[in-house]
Amino acid sequence: MLRHTTHWVTKPANRVDGPDKANGKAKYAGDYRVPGQLATRALRSPIPHARILRIDTSAALKVPGVLAVITSDDFVDHGRFGFPVADNFILAYQKVRYVGEGIAIVAAVDAEAAEAGVRAIELDLEALPVIEDMEQALLPDAPIIPDVVTEGSKHGQPNICLTQIVRNGDPEPIIDASPVQLDQTYATPFQEHAYLEPEAVLSIPNPDGSVIIYACDQSPFNNRGVAAAVLGLPQDKVRVIQAIVGGSFGGKDEVVYQMSAQTAKLALLTNRPVSMVFSREESIMVSYKRDASQIRIRLGADRDGTLQAARVEAWLDGGAYSAETVLTAWRAAMHLAGAYKYQAVKGDVHVLYTNNNYSSAFRGFGNTEAVACIEQAIDEIAEQVEIDPIDLRLKNIIGKGDQTMTGATLNQEVGLRACLEWVRQKSDWDRKRREFPLQNKGRRYQKGIGVACYFHGMGLGGEGTDFANATVAIERDNSVTLTNGLTDYGTGARTVFTLIAADVLGARPERIKVLLTDTETAIDSGPTVASRASVVGGNATRVAVEKIAQLLTFAAANLLQCAPAQILRDKEAFIGPDEEPVDFDTVVNHARKLGYVLSAHGRWQLPVIHWDFAKGTGTPYVGYTFGAAIVEVTVHSGTGRVQADRIWAAHDIGKVLFPEGAYGQLYGGITQGLGYGLMEEVEFNHGYIHNVNFDDYIIPTAMDVPPIEATFIEAPFHLGPYGAKNVAEPSMLGVAPALANAVYHATGKRIRELPLTPERVLLGHALHNDDHGDNSRQWLGYGKGLGNVRVI
Amino acid sequence: MNTQIKFTLNGSPVMVEAPGEISLLRLLRDHLNLTGTKEGCAIGECGACSVLLDGRVVNSCLVLAPQVNGREVVTIEGLGQQDGAHSASDLQAAFVKYGAVQCGYCTPGLVIAGEALLRSNPMPTRAEIIDGIAGNLCRCTGYQQIVDAIEQTALQRAERTQQHAAAKVQE
Ligand code: FES
Ligand code: FES
Numbered sequence: 001m002l003r004h005t006t007h008w009v010t011k012p013a014n015r016v017d018g019p020d021k022a023n024g025k026a027k028y029a030g031d032y033r034v035p036g037q038l039a040t041r042a043l044r045s046p047i048p049h050a051r052i053l054r055i056d057t058s059a060a061l062k063v064p065g066v067l068a069v070i071t072s073d074d075f076v077d078h079g080r081f082g083f084p085v086a087d088n089f090i091l092a093y094q095k096v097r098y099v100g101e102g103i104a105i106v107a108a109v110d111a112e113a114a115e116a117g118v119r120a121i122e123l124d125l126e127a128l129p130v131i132e133d134m135e136q137a138l139l140p141d142a143p144i145i146p147d148v149v150t151e152g153s154k155h156g157q158p159n160i161c162l163t164q165i166v167r168n169g170d171p172e173p174i175i176d177a178s179p180v181q182l183d184q185t186y187a188t189p190f191q192e193h194a195y196l197e198p199e200a201v202l203s204i205p206n207p208d209g210s211v212i213i214y215a216c217d218q219s220p221f222n223n224r225g226v227a228a229a230v231l232g233l234p235q236d237k238v239r240v241i242q243a244i245v246g247g248s249f250g251g252k253d254e255v256v257y258q259m260s261a262q263t264a265k266l267a268l269l270t271n272r273p274v275s276m277v278f279s280r281e282e283s284i285m286v287s288y289k290r291d292a293s294q295i296r297i298r299l300g301a302d303r304d305g306t307l308q309a310a311r312v313e314a315w316l317d318g319g320a321y322s323a324e325t326v327l328t329a330w331r332a333a334m335h336l337a338g339a340y341k342y343q344a345v346k347g348d349v350h351v352l353y354t355n356n357n358y359s360s361a362f363r364g365f366g367n368t369e370a371v372a373c374i375e376q377a378i379d380e381i382a383e384q385v386e387i388d389p390i391d392l393r394l395k396n397i398i399g400k401g402d403q404t405m406t407g408a409t410l411n412q413e414v415g416l417r418a419c420l421e422w423v424r425q426k427s428d429w430d431r432k433r434r435e436f437p438l439q440n441k442g443r444r445y446q447k448g449i450g451v452a453c454y455f456h457g458m459g460l461g462g463e464g465t466d467f468a469n470a471t472v473a474i475e476r477d478n479s480v481t482l483t484n485g486l487t488d489y490g491t492g493a494r495t496v497f498t499l500i501a502a503d504v505l506g507a508r509p510e511r512i513k514v515l516l517t518d519t520e521t522a523i524d525s526g527p528t529v530a531s532r533a534s535v536v537g538g539n540a541t542r543v544a545v546e547k548i549a550q551l552l553t554f555a556a557a558n559l560l561q562c563a564p565a566q567i568l569r570d571k572e573a574f575i576g577p578d579e580e581p582v583d584f585d586t587v588v589n590h591a592r593k594l595g596y597v598l599s600a601h602g603r604w605q606l607p608v609i610h611w612d613f614a615k616g617t618g619t620p621y622v623g624y625t626f627g628a629a630i631v632e633v634t635v636h637s638g639t640g641r642v643q644a645d646r647i648w649a650a651h652d653i654g655k656v657l658f659p660e661g662a663y664g665q666l667y668g669g670i671t672q673g674l675g676y677g678l679m680e681e682v683e684f685n686h687g688y689i690h691n692v693n694f695d696d697y698i699i700p701t702a703m704d705v706p707p708i709e710a711t712f713i714e715a716p717f718h719l720g721p722y723g724a725k726n727v728a729e730p731s732m733l734g735v736a737p738a739l740a741n742a743v744y745h746a747t748g749k750r751i752r753e754l755p756l757t758p759e760r761v762l763l764g765h766a767l768h769n770d771d772h773g774d775n776s777r778q779w780l781g782y783g784k785g786l787g788n789v790r791v792i
Numbered sequence: 793m794n795t796q797i798k799f800t801l802n803g804s805p806v807m808v809e810a811p812g813e814i815s816l817l818r819l820l821r822d823h824l825n826l827t828g829t830k831e832g833c834a835i836g837e838c839g840a841c842s843v844l845l846d847g848r849v850v851n852s853c854l855v856l857a858p859q860v861n862g863r864e865v866v867t868i869e870g871l872g873q874q875d876g877a878h879s880a881s882d883l884q885a886a887f888v889k890y891g892a893v894q895c896g897y898c899t900p901g902l903v904i905a906g907e908a909l910l911r912s913n914p915m916p917t918r919a920e921i922i923d924g925i926a927g928n929l930c931r932c933t934g935y936q937q938i939v940d941a942i943e944q945t946a947l948q949r950a951e952r953t954q955q956h957a958a959a960k961v962q963e
Contacts, residue, residue, distance in 0.1 A: 018888030021896025024828020024868035031827035196897040246897030660891030667934030694837035
């Protein structure tokens with residue numbers, strides 16, 4: 001695959017979009033200013049669950065400055081969308097199912113007029129009973145939330161959307177016969193993505209009835225598909241251009257599809273550009289979350305600590321619409337019992353409907369929840385058998401040739417052991433495990449240290465065909481233009497593509513420009529999720545560029561009158577048998593003279609694997625990344641406050657292509673894991689979100705992040721470009737459970753419920769702030785009356 | 793009600809008519825088309841809207857537009873052009889070089905906060921840097937490389953100042 005040594009890949013490099021971002025020139029979707037652009041405001045549901053009895057928008061249309069108002073009636077099939085389960089709507093149809101759900105959108109000359117328009121809409125709602133949590137969703141007389149027939153309906157549980165399973169032998173009898181057993185339930189919270197850029201979209205109509213959508217989306221092709229379907233347009237009449245995206249972490253899919261379709265419709269109706277920019281409150285109230293979970297884990301082990309079997313059952317609060325939680329649940333199922341060898345594993349992950357906003361993709365995609373729980377359980381087993389937690393892990397982790405918990409055989413290099421050993425050594429683990437408990441006696445500040453490790457399946461796996469398309473063209477000025485159907489929403493993917501193209505082509509990175517993904521110029525590559533951009537998108541880039549590189553070699557051979565095999569490359573130079581270097585421009589110009597077409601397309605696909613969803617058996621992924629984290633904490637015994645003092649992390653991500661980018665992803669992921677473990681929790685009170693802005697929803701600041709010492713274990717992966725795997729998601733996985741294990745080491749208290757807020761550490765449970773959703777209500781306009789909304 | 797606001801923006805005098813109750817952030821973004829300054833929360837919690845007001849860093853979402861009358865505002869767009877002792881473009885370049893930029897949405901605010909810090913404390917310790925940027929949220933980077941970028945810029949500036957002094961002595 002590699003024909004010459006690397007000059008650019010794996011070396012220090014500047015992010016290609018870095019300078020524009022650092023000097024304020026980068027344009028995010030909310031930064032576009034187009035003449036005649038209209039502003040929008042939404043009428044949103046003030047209550048968690050209701051039937052829509054009547055909407056009358058005629059008074060709104062009479063408000064000065066208002067140009068159009070839309071509802072679900074303005075879309076094909078009432079704007080129904082959603083994959084895999086089509087239970088969601090562009091605007092609420094017949095019912096509202098969560099606080100803040102969009103009901104109508106007003107476009108007007110300015111925000112004030114749009115706001116006045118919203119308040120003029122007449123809306124009658126009939127309040128329905130609210131399902132506040134998963135327990136209520138399962139009660140026999142619970143109101144049914146979805147308007148689709150669910151898998152659970154067959155078993156008298158209509159609020160169970162579906163259950164994802166893994167079946168690898170029969171663990172229960174083995175557990176029952178094991179001398180060491182564990183049966184515990186763990187809980188993880190809803191988490192807000194809290195990307196710094198609130199969602200924004202701008203739609204511009206074209207004279208031919210088509211529309212351009214500038215969006216902060218993660219997956220422009222999926223966005224186009226949804227918009228075209230609900231607008232009743234052929235796909236080529238909808239062009240989606242991805243603006244620079246201010247962070248996503250899985251969070252800018254469904255919510256941005258809704259905004260895109262809404263603004264596109266309004267743009268077509270008014271023949272004016274239409275923008276929609278969320279405030280932070282709107283973003284937190286309206287956009288989806290990481291699901292909250294409850295995971296019951298039963299483990300059986302021998303007295304020497306050898307794990308025998310696992311039976312795991314998980315319940316995910318998917319909220320009002322299933323969105324990608326259906327797939328999240330599958331990924332959770334594939335990782336429930338962790339990176340260990342077992343004789344048998346059985347897992348069930350149920351997706352439940354409630355009236356708590358809705359859940360969908362978020363970094364780690366189900367595995368974050370799974371790792372958070374299983375890694376605490378493993379520590380509990382270690383304690384029972386009185387073995388050091390790292391020793392117990394080393395005894396049980398999977399290696400090359402072993403069967404994973406799903407029963408599939410691992411056919412790749414596995415750097416997990418090396419990761420655990422690295423963090424153990426760097427953190428001075430053995431001494432601290434021994435000494436901290438002795439030092440803590442009678443002290444107010446208690447020190448602890450905890451570990452966690454993980455595996456993470458690469459790419460979509462059984463979720464779908466894993467492919468990408470890239471194009472490359474050498475322009476007239478001999479610059480190189482790339483496109484890729486997989487996108488960069490802050491992850492550095494464009495830089496990775498640039499470096500790969502530079503190396504394969506032998507062209508300086510400065511020559512190369514990766515266009516923002518535009519559905520008109522790039523080729524559909526499915527969704528940009530599952531941290532697959534580097535591997536799948538990178539390989540597609542390689543395939544495309546290799547074609548041009550070969551043409552240039554032919555041209556150089558022709559110019560130097562030698563055989564193509566005699567041409568050597570050194571950076572931009574082509575060197576023939578006479579050792580006379582010819583530069584890149586000369587060769588490109590000669591190739592043109594020869595009539596070569598200097599553009600190409602590359603497609604690359606991961607090998608097809610098969611997972612049987614009904615049976616819960618098969619091969620879930622083509623490969624895995626691995627990692628381990630250790631966190632050292634200080635717990636204040638009087639207040640319960642936990643402070644992370646140091647973090648060590650080692651990640652086996654294959655070859656590192658863009659070191660600054662990879663470390664950035666690693667530190668960023670660790671920090672999100674720290675938030676997840678210590679402070680982040682979207683609190684619902686009767687369906688209303690309590691923390692709708694950064695004064696109440698607290699994410700880590702620079703003060704909260706301790707020194708991080710991290711490394712990459714580069715166990716090569718045969719399918720990745722240059723042996724690379726992915727990093728974006730796995731980096732956050734180990735932190736929260738390592739924190740929980742460290743807090744246990746410090747205090748002797750096993751809390752089993754994240755995040756580890758002072759109340760939980762002190763009292764063992766959360767103190768819920770029962771404010772009846774005052775923050776949400778205030779934002780929704782309760783204080784000013786609710787305009788013309790009547791709740792019956 | 794529109795009111796007239798006169799101030800110095802990135803070194804040049806400006807005069808705008810704008811509603812008196814809007815924030816400086818809205819004035820910059822909606823009336824002066826300077827979109828480098830970002831809105832992340834509008835309640836003073838995230839620092840994405842940081843600008844320099846008379847040389848001090850402020851959250852522009854918390855400043856009323858008329859309050860800048862007669863004062864001096866520097867935004868991210870104006871930082872690189874300032875000549876004075878140090879052009880901030882070295883700090884911007886360091887952000888790129890040390891991997892402190894990911895999605896970039898927090899970056900203008902953090903560059904402004906970093907610049908304000910270096911102007912008041914040219915050789916900050918790592919702890920002082922962390923303190924100086926504690927009002928700026930970043931969701932992508934985990935802050936490590938941002939601290940690196942500010943620290944390295946301080947070192948480079950100190951070196952340059954020394955060379956400058958040495959050259960003067962030689963003269
Ligand atoms: S927008 Fe001003 S501090 Fe967040
Ligand atoms: S780089 Fe994305 S918020 Fe800081």
